[in-house]
Amino acid sequence: MQVLKNTFVVxxxxxxAGKTIAKSVIDQGGYVVLLDLLEQKAGEEAASGISTTKAIYVQTNITDENSVKNAMRIASNAFEKRLSGLVHCAGVSMSQPWTNRLGDTIDRVRKMTDINWIGTYITSALFADAVNERYEPEKMKKGELWTTKEERGVIINFSSIAGAQPASRILGYSPGKAAVSAFSVALADFLGPSGIRVNTVSPSVINSAMMGARLPYFIADLSKSASFPARPIEPEEISSAVSFLINNSMMNGHDLKIDGGWRVFTDRSVDREDPRVLAPSLE
Structure with missing residues (x-):
């Protein structure tokens, strides 16, 4: 899928990561529709800092079907360019102190699941519908299906290496990301006849403001258990991986790990402090 003269939802x-990916799309001659939760006016001001002519903002709640439908409708008509790609970066990592009572985690895990997993389903599904509607024959019968050999779209969902390496610290976060990876493989198969490819990227720790006070803990953990390089990922390293998946038309149903060979595990060595004390939170 070429980026040039096509519209991508981010x-x-x-x-x-989202801003860096948006800038990369624009640098390659594409256009971006940015979705986030920031109030519309503030979001528009932020989008203008990326580009005044090739980026627009739509305040969107990815867990709300009508909100996402509205965003995809706008994206379909934006810039008078073809809507061709979705890069779904939105997600959360909600944390709380360690607890011996699993019942204390249920509300938080439910919220994470709604955003990280159900939000991915809603956004991917409605993007695919927006692409398919452009090609749907006017007199198409109900239930009628079609197949194309033309590449018409590409979806890249954000999973995490936590989805492939569940551990106690990421009790609620990792299963949701595993669901994103599994769903994306199934969706790639489902959307094959529509000419829409689906892949995931699975980063480890991204060097971003979202990490907050937890970043020193992860830097220390990376120094012990990553192969090389033992450091957080820079946003540009994410965007270059996303560009590869967009531009290489043979990449489909693939999970691209961006992790420096980091291995997530719980260190219960007898000569170390309780890992529940060392870890900043339970996710």
Whole structure:
């Protein structure tokens, strides 16, 4: 899928990774519709800092079907360019102190699941519908299906290496990201006849404001258990991986790990402090 003269939706578009991906799309001659939760006026001001002519902002709640439908309708008609891509960066990592009572985690995990997993389903589904509607025959019968050999779209969902390496610290976060990866593989198969490719990227720790006070803990953990390089990922390293998945038309149903060979595990060595004390929170 070429980026040039095509429109791409970027969710979480005002975050560190989202902004960098949006700039990369524009640098390649594309256009971006940024979706995020920031109030519309403030979001528009932020989008103008990316580009005044090739970026627009739509305040969107990815867990709300009508909100996402509205965003995709706007994206379909934006810039008078073809809507061709979705890069779904939006997600959260909600944390709380460690607890022996699992019942204390239920509300938080439910919220994370709604955003990280259900939000991915809603956004991917409605993007695919927006692409398919452009090609749907006017007199198409109900239930009628079609197949194309033309590449018509590409979806890149953000998973995490936590989805492939569940551990106690990421009790609620990792299963949701595993669901994103599994869903994306199934969706790639489902959308094959529509000419829409689906892949995931699975980063480890991204060097962004979202990490906040937890970043020193992760830097220390990376120094012990990453192969190389043992450091957080810079947003530009995410955007270059996303560009590869967009531009290479043979990449489909693939999970691209961006992790420096980091291995997530719980260190219960007898000569170390309780890992529940060392870890900043339970996610």
């Amino acid at each position: 969710t979480g578009g005002l975050g560190g």
